[in-house]
Amino acid sequence: MKLSSESRSSDVSLLTSLFVSSKSVIYHTFKWVSIVSILAIFLSLLLGVVVRYVFSINLGWIAEVPNLVFPWLTMCAIVTAAARNEHIGIELVVEKLPRLPKALVVLAVNGIAMVAFGVMAVHGLDVVEIAGSQRFPITRLGMSWAYWSVVVGFIGLSVVSLLNIAIVLTGGDQFSKPQVSHGEDGI
Numbered sequence: 001m002k003l004s005s006e007s008r009s010s011d012v013s014l015l016t017s018l019f020v021s022s023k024s025v026i027y028h029t030f031k032w033v034s035i036v037s038i039l040a041i042f043l044s045l046l047l048g049v050v051v052r053y054v055f056s057i058n059l060g061w062i063a064e065v066p067n068l069v070f071p072w073l074t075m076c077a078i079v080t081a082a083a084r085n086e087h088i089g090i091e092l093v094v095e096k097l098p099r100l101p102k103a104l105v106v107l108a109v110n111g112i113a114m115v116a117f118g119v120m121a122v123h124g125l126d127v128v129e130i131a132g133s134q135r136f137p138i139t140r141l142g143m144s145w146a147y148w149s150v151v152v153g154f155i156g157l158s159v160v161s162l163l164n165i166a167i168v169l170t171g172g173d174q175f176s177k178p179q180v181s182h183g184e185d186g187i
Contacts, residue, residue, distance in 0.1 A: 016172030019163050026160060027083035030076040037073035041066050060138040067136070071146045075153025082160045106168050114161035121154035 048062035081087045094105050128151060132144040 013172075016167055016170040019166045019170065020172065023083045023160060023163050023167075026156060026163075027080055030079040030083065030156060034073055034076040034080060037069045037076065040069045041073070064136045064139050064141070068139075068141065068146050071149040075149040075156075079153055079156035079160065082157055085164075103168050107165055110161040110164040110168075114158050114165070117154045117158035117161060121151050121158060124151040124154060 044062050044065035048059055051057050051059050051062075078087075094102055097105065124147065128144045128147045131147050132142055134143040135141065136143065
């Protein structure tokens with residue numbers, strides 16, 4: 001039994017839709033971790049200022065919150081941008097290429113990125129292990145908690161690169177464009 005071309009194309013579009021939806025889940029997950037990180041930093045510093053000036057007390061643990069949370073904010077923001085294809089890139093030449101060479105460039109770049117990010121995630125585990133014995137002086141939390149953001153972030157970037165490859169291979173290369181206009185249309 002042979003599948004009709006319509007049936008095969010609907011299977012491909014369903015697969016592409018699954019990959020695009022997966023990138024959307026990654027985007028929203030990392031976006032919310034970024035938002036919570038910003039709020040945690042802001043509220044802890046605000047609390048520190050209020051307590052210092054109203055009660056003349058210094059809460060020492062307040063200074064440790066940004067050290068714990070800022071790496072999570074940074075890595076999650078990077079993954080969020082990558083999941084929306086809004087990372088820094090020079091697309092002038094690639095956008096001018098015909099469809100097949102353009103797809104090959106996208107595949108090559110994402111393949112290299114996937115491997116590089118995977119290697120960095122593995123090496124990040126070494127850093128987590130080294131930092132595991134170090135503790136913040138007041139909260140006594142392990143410094144490895146902050147370094148886990150590097151591992152999670154690079155795994156997220158590697159998965160996004162893998163999804164980009166899958167999207168191009170299933171014919172959904174129109175989804176590899178940035179999802180937000182950067183103002184070039186109005187010029």
